Amino acid sequence: MNLTNTKKFDHLPDEKQQIIIDASVAEFADNGFKNASVNKIVNNAGIAKGSLFNYFKSKSLLFEYVYTLALKEVKAYLARVRDESNQDEFFTRLSKIIHAGINFIDKHPLLAKIYFRLLNSDDSPRGKKIIKELHTEAVDYLKQFIMEGIERKELSDKLNISTTAFMLEAILNRILQTYYLDLFDPESDIDKENKEWINSIVGVLKNGLSGKP
Amino acid sequence: MNLTNTKKFDHLPDEKQQIIIDASVAEFADNGFKNASVNKIVNNAGIAKGSLFNYFKSKSLLFEYVYTLALKEVKAYLARVRDESNQDEFFTRLSKIIHAGINFIDKHPLLAKIYFRLLNSDDSPRGKKIIKELHTEAVDYLKQFIMEGIERKELSDKLNISTTAFMLEAILNRILQTYYLDLFDPESDIDKENKEWINSIVGVLKNGLSGKP
Amino acid sequence: MNLTNTKKFDHLPDEKQQIIIDASVAEFADNGFKNASVNKIVNNAGIAKGSLFNYFKSKSLLFEYVYTLALKEVKAYLARVRDESNQDEFFTRLSKIIHAGINFIDKHPLLAKIYFRLLNSDDSPRGKKIIKELHTEAVDYLKQFIMEGIERKELSDKLNISTTAFMLEAILNRILQTYYLDLFDPESDIDKENKEWINSIVGVLKNGLSGKP
Amino acid sequence: MNLTNTKKFDHLPDEKQQIIIDASVAEFADNGFKNASVNKIVNNAGIAKGSLFNYFKSKSLLFEYVYTLALKEVKAYLARVRDESNQDEFFTRLSKIIHAGINFIDKHPLLAKIYFRLLNSDDSPRGKKIIKELHTEAVDYLKQFIMEGIERKELSDKLNISTTAFMLEAILNRILQTYYLDLFDPESDIDKENKEWINSIVGVLKNGLSGKP
DNA sequence: CATGAATGAGAATTCATTCAT
DNA sequence: CATGAATGAATTCTCATTCAT
Numbered sequence: 058m059n060l061t062n063t064k065k066f067d068h069l070p071d072e073k074q075q076i077i078i079d080a081s082v083a084e085f086a087d088n089g090f091k092n093a094s095v096n097k098i099v100n101n102a103g104i105a106k107g108s109l110f111n112y113f114k115s116k117s118l119l120f121e122y123v124y125t126l127a128l129k130e131v132k133a134y135l136a137r138v139r140d141e142s143n144q145d146e147f148f149t150r151l152s153k154i155i156h157a158g159i160n161f162i163d164k165h166p167l168l169a170k171i172y173f174r175l176l177n178s179d180d181s182p183r184g185k186k187i188i189k190e191l192h193t194e195a196v197d198y199l200k201q202f203i204m205e206g207i208e209r210k211e212l213s214d215k216l217n218i219s220t221t222a223f224m225l226e227a228i229l230n231r232i233l234q235t236y237y238l239d240l241f242d243p244e245s246d247i248d249k250e251n252k253e254w255i256n257s258i259v260g261v262l263k264n265g266l267s268g269k270p
Numbered sequence: 271m272n273l274t275n276t277k278k279f280d281h282l283p284d285e286k287q288q289i290i291i292d293a294s295v296a297e298f299a300d301n302g303f304k305n306a307s308v309n310k311i312v313n314n315a316g317i318a319k320g321s322l323f324n325y326f327k328s329k330s331l332l333f334e335y336v337y338t339l340a341l342k343e344v345k346a347y348l349a350r351v352r353d354e355s356n357q358d359e360f361f362t363r364l365s366k367i368i369h370a371g372i373n374f375i376d377k378h379p380l381l382a383k384i385y386f387r388l389l390n391s392d393d394s395p396r397g398k399k400i401i402k403e404l405h406t407e408a409v410d411y412l413k414q415f416i417m418e419g420i421e422r423k424e425l426s427d428k429l430n431i432s433t434t435a436f437m438l439e440a441i442l443n444r445i446l447q448t449y450y451l452d453l454f455d456p457e458s459d460i461d462k463e464n465k466e467w468i469n470s471i472v473g474v475l476k477n478g479l480s481g482k483p
Numbered sequence: 484m485n486l487t488n489t490k491k492f493d494h495l496p497d498e499k500q501q502i503i504i505d506a507s508v509a510e511f512a513d514n515g516f517k518n519a520s521v522n523k524i525v526n527n528a529g530i531a532k533g534s535l536f537n538y539f540k541s542k543s544l545l546f547e548y549v550y551t552l553a554l555k556e557v558k559a560y561l562a563r564v565r566d567e568s569n570q571d572e573f574f575t576r577l578s579k580i581i582h583a584g585i586n587f588i589d590k591h592p593l594l595a596k597i598y599f600r601l602l603n604s605d606d607s608p609r610g611k612k613i614i615k616e617l618h619t620e621a622v623d624y625l626k627q628f629i630m631e632g633i634e635r636k637e638l639s640d641k642l643n644i645s646t647t648a649f650m651l652e653a654i655l656n657r658i659l660q661t662y663y664l665d666l667f668d669p670e671s672d673i674d675k676e677n678k679e680w681i682n683s684i685v686g687v688l689k690n691g692l693s694g695k696p
Numbered sequence: 697m698n699l700t701n702t703k704k705f706d707h708l709p710d711e712k713q714q715i716i717i718d719a720s721v722a723e724f725a726d727n728g729f730k731n732a733s734v735n736k737i738v739n740n741a742g743i744a745k746g747s748l749f750n751y752f753k754s755k756s757l758l759f760e761y762v763y764t765l766a767l768k769e770v771k772a773y774l775a776r777v778r779d780e781s782n783q784d785e786f787f788t789r790l791s792k793i794i795h796a797g798i799n800f801i802d803k804h805p806l807l808a809k810i811y812f813r814l815l816n817s818d819d820s821p822r823g824k825k826i827i828k829e830l831h832t833e834a835v836d837y838l839k840q841f842i843m844e845g846i847e848r849k850e851l852s853d854k855l856n857i858s859t860t861a862f863m864l865e866a867i868l869n870r871i872l873q874t875y876y877l878d879l880f881d882p883e884s885d886i887d888k889e890n891k892e893w894i895n896s897i898v899g900v901l902k903n904g905l906s907g908k909p
Numbered sequence: 910c911a912t913g914a915a916t917g918a919g920a921a922t923t924c925a926t927t928c929a930t
Numbered sequence: 931c932a933t934g935a936a937t938g939a940a941t942t943c944t945c946a947t948t949c950a951t
Contacts, residue, residue, distance in 0.1 A: 065931090089304075091304070091305050092304055092305070094923080094924070094925090095924075095925060095926085096923080096924070096925085099934095104932090104933095105932060105933045105934055106925090106926085106933080106934065106935095107926095107927080107928080107931095107932065107933055107934065108931085108932060108933070108934095110925085110926065110927080111931075111932075115925080115926080116925065116926090186455075188451060189451055189455065192448070215477075216474075217470060217473075217474060220467070220470045220471050220473075220474050221474065223444070223471065224441050224471060224474065224475075226444070227440045227441045227443070227444035227445075228437050228440045228441065230440070230444070231436070231437075231439070231440035231443070231444075232440075235405070238398055238401060238402055241398065242398055242399075242402070254433070257430060257433050258433055258436065258437060261429075261430060261433050261434065261437065262437075264478075265477070265478030265479070266478070278913085278914080281913095281914090282914085307940080307941075307942095308941080308942060308943085309940075309941075309942090317915080317916095318915055318916045318917060319916085319917065319918095319942095319943085320915070320916055320917065320918095320943090320944075320945080321914075321915055321916075323942085323943060323944075324913090324914070324915080325914095327943095328942080328943080329942065329943085491910090515730075517730070517731050518730050518731070520944080520945070520946090521945075521946060521947085522944080522945070522946085525913095530911090530912095531911060531912045531913055532912085532913060532914095532946090532947085533910095533911065533912055533913065533947095533948080533949080534910085534911060534912070534913095536946085536947065536948080537910075537911075541946080541947080542946065542947090612881075614877060615877055615881065618874070641903075642900075643896060643899075643900060646893070646896050646897055646899075646900050647900065649870070649897065650867050650897060650900065650901075652870070653866045653867045653869070653870035653871075654863050654866045654867065656866070656870070657862070657865070657866035657869070657870075658866075661831070664824055664827060664828055667824065668824055668828070680859070683856060683859050684859055684862065684863060687855075687856060687859050687860065687863065688863075690854075690904075691903075691904030691905070692904070704934085704935080707934095707935090708935085733919080733920075733921095734920080734921060734922085735919075735920075735921090743936080743937095744936055744937045744938060745921090745922085745937085745938065745939095746922090746923080746924080746936070746937055746938065746939095747935075747936055747937075749921085749922060749923075750934090750935070750936075751935095753922095754921080754922080755921065755922090
């Protein structure tokens with residue numbers, strides 16, 4: 058099951074593991090998979106080139122390890138938000154999720170970079186596969202969410218759950234991508250503190266989805 | 271005005287131009303900008319390496335030429351659909367636009383590839399710039415569209431036009447991306463003829479946007 | 484005798500000849516022989532690449548034509564100075580010659596560049612040959628000069644003419660090279676107007692050569 | 697401090713180092729910096745292309761390493777001569793220095809080539825800078841020399857030290873250059889054993905500089 | 910006689926991976 | 931188990947010269 062046999066890497070001291078991961082994340086974030094340079098990774102990590110190939114048999118497997126880690130963090134983050142907000146009303150929760158996403162981008166810009174590169178290009182091993190998996194997972198996450206909203210009568214029971222989740226995923230994803238692009242655009246004059254536009258979107262969704270006038 | 275000075279290329283016989291464009295499109299579609307190989311392009315086109323650099327001073331300029339061509343085709347296509355459907359009711363038009371997009375992907379899969387790569391990665395000269403421009407253009411296209419719908423009383427006049435356009439763009443784009451990913455996924459078992467899910471989305475949008483019960 | 488058969492070039496309108504020469508001089512001055520680009524020359528001259536190869540069969544022959552022209556100008560200049568100053572006393576004449584050289588560098592920096600590159604490297608067809616010819620010519624020029632000085636009793640009649648000319652040539656050449664290097668050194672803080680150091684050298688020579696206390 | 701980080705190269709077996717240096721020296725000597733071909737160097741040295749770039753990050757840094765080595769040898773040689781001859785009278789020493797230079801050219805013709813190319817062209821990284829530095833160093837070397845001569849009353853105390861050093865440097869340099877050019881001129885019919893002309897120059901200098909009749 | 914498209918060898922540099930120590 | 935030297939194919943781009951039109 059575990060394609061990336063990392064037995065050797067896992068036995069390394071945590072500290073050393075972290076140094077290698079950090080160097081890899083930085084390089085992959087800046088350059089994507091193919092343009093990332095193993096040379097630079099080992100230089101920045103301060104390890105021998107041969108060692109990296111001892112831990113991970115190839116650049117591809119290193120990349121899989123790193124992005125798996127990145128996704129795990131994203132998912133854990135979102136799960137936490139979902140759980141912590143489970144007392145809130147649906148659209149409050151939705152807003153919290155979006156802001157959690159933005160928060161994540163602010164705190165882990167490199168992981169965000171990897172995520173968006175991964176999501177949007179297929180310049181990586183198993184590229185398109187991963188993209189579809191991510192979509193599916195995100196949609197499933199939102200489906201469950203929507204179902205809870207319907208149960209609590211906060212959402213119209215006439216909603217087609219799958220379709221709604223699909224649309225919601227598209228919108229949420231675009232919101233985060235827009236924020237991400239502005240964040241990394243040196244010429245952007247957008248006020249990063251002003252997140253009114255996000256509230257506005259949530260408002261429109263509320264009108265459309267709650268089934269109430 | 272014309273950043274990519276292509277005087278020399280333009281004077282080539284149409285037939286030869288097309289061979290070179292085809293080879294370039296195929297290579298960029300398969301590999302994105304940075305991972306595309308000029309070597310492979312010239313080999314596939316059957317021309318000398320030096321020749322390509324006579325026509326286009328650099329790989330970047332060749333890429334700009336190619337993607338400009340691709341975008342021009344996409345835009346012309348969408349403009350035609352908008353104009354031809356301007357007697358139709360809003361959601362009929364919306365549906366036509368989506369199917370036009372799908373049609374385009376079917377007919378020009380390589381251009382679609384370039385489009386989605388462009389839209390979604392920043393692995394190209396002026397990468398993020400282009401992405402934002404494309405979003406803006408698409409949103410503007412839809413804004414105009416929505417305004418017409420409101421004027422004809424086919425859409426609720428309470429809609430926030432910008433926000434709605436933003437969301438619509440996100441959804442339409444994801445629909446096409448989903449279709450595109452399935453098309454290129456050899457393992458996909460999805461029935462490409464079955465576009466019911468698209469109609470279902472349009473239906474939900476109709477409920478949400480028309481302001482009618 | 485005329486290695487560079489330039490019949491064709493000579494029949495061109497003077498104006499066009501000059502444009503081509505100017506472009507060539509600029510390119511050779513900036514880049515030496517081998518690194519000069521024929522492409523750039525024809526672009527700057529605004530002529531077809533094939534045309535240049537019609538006029539001059541090769542890059543080498545073009546270079547020979549150009550540097551011959553440049554040397555002709557240098558020599559004509561020096562001959563004029565010698566003739567115009569033939570009433571002056573030896574060391575006055577010497578000083579005039581040096582300042583004439585400096586003047587030439589100021590007025591024709593590109594030709595000076597070619598001259599010094601030629602003089603000092605062998606990155607050109609018949610490289611070392613040319614250098615030796617130039618030395619010989621310069622030494623001969625100075626020999627004649629010295630002989631006139633001895634005849635007029637302005638120089639000691641005990642001087643070994645050849646040896647003195649050799650040394651004088653070395654010194655004069657170094658003076659001009661020093662000036663030239665400063666002229667093109669952007670970081671040089673030397674006061675280009677202050678030519679006192681040159682007079683000082685002439686003074687020392689006067690002491691050494693005139694045979695008078 | 698050490699601009700050309702050559703840690704990797706320094707750790708190579710001396711024998712291999714020498715092979716690479718020899719190939720580099722030969723290529724740079726024959727072609728100068730820009731026209732030297734890294735391809736040819738690695739072929740002649742019998743190593744992989746990538747290896748050279750492991751040792752030296754760029755052609756420029758390889759060149760810097762090589763010419764630094766060459767200059768170090770020249771300087772060490774001259775310093776030795778100066779020290780070994782410090783009991784001799786000034787003009788004897790001067791003569792020894794000149795013959796030492798000639799000796800060096802005979803023994804290390806390739807290094808001499810690099811030296812004269814370096815001295816006389818600016819086709820190298822930091823080209824003109826280096827030339828001026830070399831002049832300055834040579835002049836300083838001679839200044840010290842002249843001062844010692846004055847102290848010992850072997851030279852006139854009326855000499856302007858800087859000016860004299862400048863002139864002496866010009867003359868010595870031209871002597872060596874002349875010898876060097878003859879050495880490499882296959883058509884030269886000069887008798888390389890006959891160095892009478894050099895003694896003649898020293899004689900003239902003695903008359904001019906010693907202040908004695 | 911002028912044109913400029915075509916050529917293809919050659920340039921410097923980077924890269925992931927291997928393997929002897 | 932760690933090391934880092936060695937590899938050589940691949941990268942983009944430049945060049946002087948030719949020759950059909």
